[in-house]
Amino acid sequence: MDKYLDVLPSFVDKIRKVREIIISNIVLIGQISAPTFHERRRAERLVERLAEFQVDECLLDDFGNPIGVIKGSSPDKPPIFIVAHLDTFSEVEADQHFEVTDKIISGLGVSDNSAAVGVLASLPEIFRHLELRFESDIVLVAPVCNLGAGNLRGIRRLLKTWPTPIAGAICLESVELGRLNYYSDGMIRGEIECSIAIEEKWERYQKPNAILIINEVINAILNLRLPQKPRTQIVIGRIAGGLDHGKIAYDAKIGFEIQSDSDDMVKELYADIRDIVDGINKVFAVELRLNRISNLNATRLRYNHPLIKCATRILNRLGVEAVSEPSETALSIFLRRQIPAITLGITSGDNFHQEGAMVKIEPMFKGIAQIPALIMAMDNGVCDE
Amino acid sequence: MNKSWVESNTFHHSEFNDLNRLVAEKHRKGLSISLCLPTLNEEKTIAKEIIIMKAELMTRYPLLDEIVVIDSGSTDKTRDIARSYEVTVHEADDILPQLEQFKGKGENLWKALYVTRGDIIVYIDADIKNIHHRFAYGLLGPLLLTDRIRFTKAFYDRPLTVGENKLRPTGGGRVTELVIRPLFSLFMPDLTQILQPLSGEYAGYRSIFENIPFPVGYGVETGMLIDIHEKWGLEVIAQVDLDRRVHKNQDTKALGRMAFVIIKTFLKRIEKLGRVAINQDLFDDMIQYNLIRGKLRPEIRQLEVYERPPMATVADYREKFPPSTPGSSGAPGV
Numbered sequence: 001m002d003k004y005l006d007v008l009p010s011f012v013d014k015i016r017k018v019r020e021i022i023i024s025n026i027v028l029i030g031q032i033s034a035p036t037f038h039e040r041r042r043a044e045r046l047v048e049r050l051a052e053f054q055v056d057e058c059l060l061d062d063f064g065n066p067i068g069v070i071k072g073s074s075p076d077k078p079p080i081f082i083v084a085h086l087d088t089f090s091e092v093e094a095d096q097h098f099e100v101t102d103k104i105i106s107g108l109g110v111s112d113n114s115a116a117v118g119v120l121a122s123l124p125e126i127f128r129h130l131e132l133r134f135e136s137d138i139v140l141v142a143p144v145c146n147l148g149a150g151n152l153r154g155i156r157r158l159l160k161t162w163p164t165p166i167a168g169a170i171c172l173e174s175v176e177l178g179r180l181n182y183y184s185d186g187m188i189r190g191e192i193e194c195s196i197a198i199e200e201k202w203e204r205y206q207k208p209n210a211i212l213i214i215n216e217v218i219n220a221i222l223n224l225r226l227p228q229k230p231r232t233q234i235v236i237g238r239i240a241g242g243l244d245h246g247k248i249a250y251d252a253k254i255g256f257e258i259q260s261d262s263d264d265m266v267k268e269l270y271a272d273i274r275d276i277v278d279g280i281n282k283v284f285a286v287e288l289r290l291n292r293i294s295n296l297n298a299t300r301l302r303y304n305h306p307l308i309k310c311a312t313r314i315l316n317r318l319g320v321e322a323v324s325e326p327s328e329t330a331l332s333i334f335l336r337r338q339i340p341a342i343t344l345g346i347t348s349g350d351n352f353h354q355e356g357a358m359v360k361i362e363p364m365f366k367g368i369a370q371i372p373a374l375i376m377a378m379d380n381g382v383c384d385e
Numbered sequence: 386m387n388k389s390w391v392e393s394n395t396f397h398h399s400e401f402n403d404l405n406r407l408v409a410e411k412h413r414k415g416l417s418i419s420l421c422l423p424t425l426n427e428e429k430t431i432a433k434e435i436i437i438m439k440a441e442l443m444t445r446y447p448l449l450d451e452i453v454v455i456d457s458g459s460t461d462k463t464r465d466i467a468r469s470y471e472v473t474v475h476e477a478d479d480i481l482p483q484l485e486q487f488k489g490k491g492e493n494l495w496k497a498l499y500v501t502r503g504d505i506i507v508y509i510d511a512d513i514k515n516i517h518h519r520f521a522y523g524l525l526g527p528l529l530l531t532d533r534i535r536f537t538k539a540f541y542d543r544p545l546t547v548g549e550n551k552l553r554p555t556g557g558g559r560v561t562e563l564v565i566r567p568l569f570s571l572f573m574p575d576l577t578q579i580l581q582p583l584s585g586e587y588a589g590y591r592s593i594f595e596n597i598p599f600p601v602g603y604g605v606e607t608g609m610l611i612d613i614h615e616k617w618g619l620e621v622i623a624q625v626d627l628d629r630r631v632h633k634n635q636d637t638k639a640l641g642r643m644a645f646v647i648i649k650t651f652l653k654r655i656e657k658l659g660r661v662a663i664n665q666d667l668f669d670d671m672i673q674y675n676l677i678r679g680k681l682r683p684e685i686r687q688l689e690v691y692e693r694p695p696m697a698t699v700a701d702y703r704e705k706f707p708p709s710t711p712g713s714s715g716a717p718g719v
Contacts, residue, residue, distance in 0.1 A: 020436045020437075020439045020440035020444060020470065021440040021445065023436045024436055024437045027433060027437065028517070031515070052445075097514040097631065098433065099429050099430070100436060101428065101432055101466055102432065102462075102466045102469035102470070
């Protein structure tokens, strides 16, 4: 292991030397819009780029996941997966135009997850530049349908149909450098929508207001008693509704997520929220609907797993503090299938899901250096220990 | 009108996306290629242009031998950003400083001839938001894969940005359709086949560029086309469809000033060619009106049309690029 730690500083310098190729990939792939369920064009461009970089096998699988396989020297060794989800939070379908300076790359979606996808596309060239060959096959995947209602369908489908055992996986997120995720919470993500029938004629006084009803729902959710153990929280992360300042709101909606390290607690709370919705429905006689958008099971890699130790040492050697938090990414799908996996961040950034989203260029070289170092360790069997 | 030119000399960039073939042809012909990016306050776009061109056409495929930025005195971080990506950056005023100084895109392009070393020079504007390396290899394709074509010019489906995430499709550009196309139709109908004569992206052999004069401002594209056409004919020119170019929109008044310079350049050219006689001196002032506090007030801008002589006639240049230099005047094909 120490051998890989020793070469890390030289990795950083050598990776910096191909920065134009890395940034070029981030820009040329990331500028193609890829809202969840509409990733096809970006997926095709990624496969095209991987083929241009002489990756041995490049394809779109039957679900639309772009995949590149760099063949290893030992056909019998199980492959190592490197994963960066392809879709972005933005629902804008027009292509974006990133801006680049000497310090940052900015543009919609760059920090979730276009920078990581660009790095994924650059890995074949980076490996060549670092003169690295692996015994295991390296499978580069940018799964589609990852975010929100996509519910990680791309990676679920891929792993369900993958024909061989998998040695381990590194999931890449654009931000934040130092991120070292190895567990995911149980989670149910849902929406509660309130609609009030529009009356054709005069609005009657004291007509129900969808926003106020949603407010009742929020208050009821806030009244739920959450345990400290298992660690549990309900996040109300989205709200929308109404038309104008002086008009009764006919529609309102909230989006929420129940998170807990106990799957049972998540289910219990979801049932409580269903009861709240049913109760308020009866009281106000309005149309209040609860929709489940996506869900995940709680899963984790044990904290002293060699893969985690190894990733922590790499970060320490790079002078970056490792920070662990639960992660609802492809990680959980690998872990659920007993495949050792971690999620790493590539660089630092700002305004993650907003117009002014940006990532910094210089920290990226350390962030990328983690990947080949960790692959070297995995190729030498760190996940088998 | 030469009926077949538009069919035989119009290409699409995708015909040239076999970059290995272009590189092989460049080496077989023993040519070197320079990319010149003229700039004035382009800190938002310059890095992306340099990075993509350098990564794709220098590091991955050795098609370009150098990227040179010629700056007109930017007051933003254009030059610093460009230098940070390790390309050559010149301030136009520092090139041939003993000559009288002018400001303008044409001046930058003309001076680029002195500081670049390529046998072929590609000029690309530095304000392109959707920059892609096709902008360079598309223009280089006809020059490398044929022997007859010596100058290539881009045309596009040109949407203008009119707001966040909104694009508006246009024809050839307002100045093209309202000014230059009518003028070409009246006096030089052959040139109407060039779909976007004012496009800012073109490439050609040094032997072409060094033997024509360069208007220092907006008239450079018009003057260049007329001169190449007059000197070598339409057959040495090709146009390449580069698909889409997204760039900053200019307001009507700015386009009016551009049109003024282009018309003036055009009139001077056709007078010089003996096609018309203009029996008065042309004025240098463009007069536009603004409504200020309910009163119309003239805004007068002096827009003189200066012109640099063919670079091949400049002694310093002749010393640096003697006629025997490959690609310079006397090279085969021109």
